[in-house]
Amino acid sequence: MTRQHSYWLLFSAVFTKDVKLAFRQRAEIVNPILFFLIVISLFPLAIGPEPGLLARMAPGIIWVAALLSTMLGLDKLFRDDFNDGSLEQLIASSYPLSLTVLAKVAAHWVVTGLPLVLMTPLFALLLNLESSALTATVLTLLLGTPLLSFIGAIGAGLTVGLQKGGILMSLLVLPLYIPVLIFATSAIDTSTMSLDYSGQLAILGAMLLIAIISAPIAISSALKVSVS
Amino acid sequence: MLHIKSVTCIKQDRCLFADLNFSLNNGQIMQLAGPNGAGKTSLLRIVAGFSAPDEGAILYQELPISKYYEEYARELLFIGHKTGVNTQLSAVENVSHWLQINGYSEPELYPILAKLGLVGLEDVPVRMLSAGQQRRVALVRLWLSDAKLWVLDEPFTALDKSGVAFLQQRFTEHLQSGGAILLTTHQDLTTHFSNLQTVTLEYRH
Amino acid sequence: MWKWLHPYAKAERAYQLCNTLLPYFAVVTVVSMIVGWVWGLGFAPADYQQKDSYRIIFIHVPSAILSMGAYSSMAIAAVVALVWQLRNAELAVIAIAPVGACITAIALITGAAWGKPMWGAWWVWDARLTSELILLFLYLGVLSLYHAFEDKKSAGRAASILAIVGVINLPIIHYSVEWWNTLHQGASITKLDTKAIDPSMFWPLMVNILAFAAFVGTVTLIRLKNEILQREKHRPWVRSLLNKG
Numbered sequence: 206m207t208r209q210h211s212y213w214l215l216f217s218a219v220f221t222k223d224v225k226l227a228f229r230q231r232a233e234i235v236n237p238i239l240f241f242l243i244v245i246s247l248f249p250l251a252i253g254p255e256p257g258l259l260a261r262m263a264p265g266i267i268w269v270a271a272l273l274s275t276m277l278g279l280d281k282l283f284r285d286d287f288n289d290g291s292l293e294q295l296i297a298s299s300y301p302l303s304l305t306v307l308a309k310v311a312a313h314w315v316v317t318g319l320p321l322v323l324m325t326p327l328f329a330l331l332l333n334l335e336s337s338a339l340t341a342t343v344l345t346l347l348l349g350t351p352l353l354s355f356i357g358a359i360g361a362g363l364t365v366g367l368q369k370g371g372i373l374m375s376l377l378v379l380p381l382y383i384p385v386l387i388f389a390t391s392a393i394d395t396s397t398m399s400l401d402y403s404g405q406l407a408i409l410g411a412m413l414l415i416a417i418i419s420a421p422i423a424i425s426s427a428l429k430v431s432v433s
Numbered sequence: 434m435l436h437i438k439s440v441t442c443i444k445q446d447r448c449l450f451a452d453l454n455f456s457l458n459n460g461q462i463m464q465l466a467g468p469n470g471a472g473k474t475s476l477l478r479i480v481a482g483f484s485a486p487d488e489g490a491i492l493y494q495e496l497p498i499s500k501y502y503e504e505y506a507r508e509l510l511f512i513g514h515k516t517g518v519n520t521q522l523s524a525v526e527n528v529s530h531w532l533q534i535n536g537y538s539e540p541e542l543y544p545i546l547a548k549l550g551l552v553g554l555e556d557v558p559v560r561m562l563s564a565g566q567q568r569r570v571a572l573v574r575l576w577l578s579d580a581k582l583w584v585l586d587e588p589f590t591a592l593d594k595s596g597v598a599f600l601q602q603r604f605t606e607h608l609q610s611g612g613a614i615l616l617t618t619h620q621d622l623t624t625h626f627s628n629l630q631t632v633t634l635e636y637r638h
Numbered sequence: 639m640w641k642w643l644h645p646y647a648k649a650e651r652a653y654q655l656c657n658t659l660l661p662y663f664a665v666v667t668v669v670s671m672i673v674g675w676v677w678g679l680g681f682a683p684a685d686y687q688q689k690d691s692y693r694i695i696f697i698h699v700p701s702a703i704l705s706m707g708a709y710s711s712m713a714i715a716a717v718v719a720l721v722w723q724l725r726n727a728e729l730a731v732i733a734i735a736p737v738g739a740c741i742t743a744i745a746l747i748t749g750a751a752w753g754k755p756m757w758g759a760w761w762v763w764d765a766r767l768t769s770e771l772i773l774l775f776l777y778l779g780v781l782s783l784y785h786a787f788e789d790k791k792s793a794g795r796a797a798s799i800l801a802i803v804g805v806i807n808l809p810i811i812h813y814s815v816e817w818w819n820t821l822h823q824g825a826s827i828t829k830l831d832t833k834a835i836d837p838s839m840f841w842p843l844m845v846n847i848l849a850f851a852a853f854v855g856t857v858t859l860i861r862l863k864n865e866i867l868q869r870e871k872h873r874p875w876v877r878s879l880l881n882k883g
């Protein structure tokens with residue numbers, strides 16, 4: 206047997222496995238989107254359908270719904286691998302675990318974050334969001350949802366060994382989501398006033414870079430604790 | 434090549450084993466024996482490097498595995514109680530994923546799966562297979578890996594007689610080529626291994 | 639660093655260190671708390687605008703400062719625990735966490751009580767109060783994660799990881815909340831705090847901050863001693879200690 210050390214092969218192997226599994230059980234992709242849609246349609250029912258009011262609240266509504274719907278898939282992120290022993294095999298492979306984790310987070314984003322980004326025009330329509338704000342919404346979701354996946358994966362890694370990790374994970378993760386929420390909604394708000402919002406996007410981008418570099422280390426040490 | 438040096442493990446305020454010493458050399462097979470709850474699985478997980486011992490160290494080729502884990506992992510094949518087989522995927526997908534995450538190039542898998550009695554079941558999701566067949570999907574790794582040290586937790590679980598014999602035949606081949614095996618099993622090994630050692634862990638209160 | 643820390647890797651030595659430090663911390667706490675409260679609540683002059691209601695700062699400000707300070711020390715202990723694999727440092731993390739959570743709660747409650755006469759409402763989404771609330775969430779996260787694990791060894795390491803993740807996020811959260819606040823409302827509230835403070839109020843405040851710091855130290859040391867004894871209860875040195883007492 207020949208054996209080679211290729212980080213790219215490992216990344217693509219882990220990534221394709223997770224995406225393939227998600228597409229086999231389509232509910233995993235469809236349910237978060239449906240959840241997002243239902244949460245968004247609850248708001249007009251709760252606060253009244255007046256278009257001006259909805260447009261004013263739209264950034265907040267979209268982002269709170271996005272936070273909640275990415276939480277849905279997080280609990281499953283490592284749980285199946287933990288239960289069937291795949292996580293042990295990944296740790297005992299000769300590759301660094303943080304790379305494996307990066308691939309899994311990327312897969313999680315493609316399955317839960319990316320569909321939200323693609324569906325944004327529809328949500329914007331439902332909430333009377335001005336077309337000028339649409340680009341801002343798409344851009345913030347594009348930068349912000351991977352950030353949510355990274356931060357959330359830390360919580361998922363810490364709680365995967367626990368029987369009832371799901372609710373605890375949300376308690377750990379939601380406070381850490383606050384900066385993303387603040388900068389993303391403010392970018393959309395600013396864009397509705399036709400002002401320049403590149404500053405907020407730059408901050409989101411910087412936070413994403415920090416997360417890409419540092420989160421995998423935290424996630425992999427969390428997983429090692431959970432497996433031990 | 435493997436040294437267990439004065440290893441102690443404490444779980445939930447209970448000392449499972451204290452100051453345990455043994456070593457395993459090329460061509461040797463070692464069976465861990467002892468009643469349920471004596472700490473056999475805990476010891477295997479410490480040897481595999483998943484959890485750290487409370488005291489002591491594991492040395493592989495004289496190097497502590499906690500420091501040189503990546504090098505050690507390349508030489509180690511661990512199959513635990515949880516086998517690491519995803520039941521949504523087929524046998525072929527499972528095996529080729531395992532090959533990829535360990536950096537092996539992919540050989541023709543069907544003949545190997547056939548050898549293990551999985552003819553016609555290669556592309557069925559593993560959850561449709563019987564417990565023994567699922568175990569075989571995990572054990573395929575023993576025929577594909579080039580690792581020197583095998584650490585196996587109850588490898589014979591759910592296997593039929595012919596499966597057990599076939600597996601032990603593979604053990605013999607591995608030992609002859611200079612490998613080493615550390616395993617737990619409640620069944621007695623039916624094949625005679627000349628290099629068999631047994632370590633018995635007592636249940637401590 | 640390692641050489642300096644190494645002797646305290648042994649639980650027994652760490653326990654003795656706690657015992658040595660404890661009386662000093664306790665004395666400083668009692669003395670400075672009595673001096674600080676009597677001075678601050680009794681003798682410091684009343685504020686010309688807020689009258690006597692401002693006096694709550696002698697509790698609010700020290701507890702707010704210490705809530706952040708306790709979190710940082712918890713995170714430092716967590717780094718030591720993970721990098722040098724010191725079990726005692728894990729115990730320190732979990733010894734500080736509830737103390738920090740309580741002091742954060744005190745800061746929040748006194749902040750709300752101060753807010754009632756000042757702003758006419760118990761709760762205002764002021765930047766500092768909001769940060770403090772999020773800090774409380776972070777503390778509670780560490781605590782509930784620790785208690786969710788049955789195996790206390792894993793629990794200590796998991797809590798340490800979370801404490802470090804929290805401390806990296808804390809400045810980001812703090813600045814984002816401050817920025818969010820200036821974006822959404824006028825700066826009328828924060829003006830009060832930036833005003834230069836008179837020396838007659840400044841010194842009692844300093845004494846109170848010292849008192850709170852020593853208090854947090856004292857309670858943490860007592861908790862750490864208990865944690866060490868509990869984890870090491872099967873060791874001979876704990877047995878002989880118990881037999882002596």
